[in-house]
Amino acid sequence: MSGKHKGSESRDVAAEAGVSYRMLMLWVARHWLQPQPSGMNLSGNGTGYAYTWPESERRAALLLARLTRAGLSAPTAAEVVASAAVGRTKHELAPGIWVTIP
Numbered sequence: 771m772s773g774k775h776k777g778s779e780s781r782d783v784a785a786e787a788g789v790s791y792r793m794l795m796l797w798v799a800r801h802w803l804q805p806q807p808s809g810m811n812l813s814g815n816g817t818g819y820a821y822t823w824p825e826s827e828r829r830a831a832l833l834l835a836r837l838t839r840a841g842l843s844a845p846t847a848a849e850v851v852a853s854a855a856v857g858r859t860k861h862e863l864a865p866g867i868w869v870t871i872p
Contacts (some may be wrong), residue, residue, distance in 0.1 A: 802848035
């Protein structure tokens, strides 16, 4: 794990994933990503909560973004990400149609 990403902020993760902050927060609201709440966001911007992104959640956000850019719907991409999070490298999208995560 790179220390560079320990405790990444939401805007940094969104930029690295190539998605908007709003999209990233939508994925969090849908429980597809689970960063660690780190207190109230007093800046007046965003959802009202600040998050810390552990390396595993940062990687999940990057994978979710890559899968949606590749054409998967966000809910399907989230299923693939959840499979990858528990160590499964193959996920069946439909009978006989598989996606493999290296």
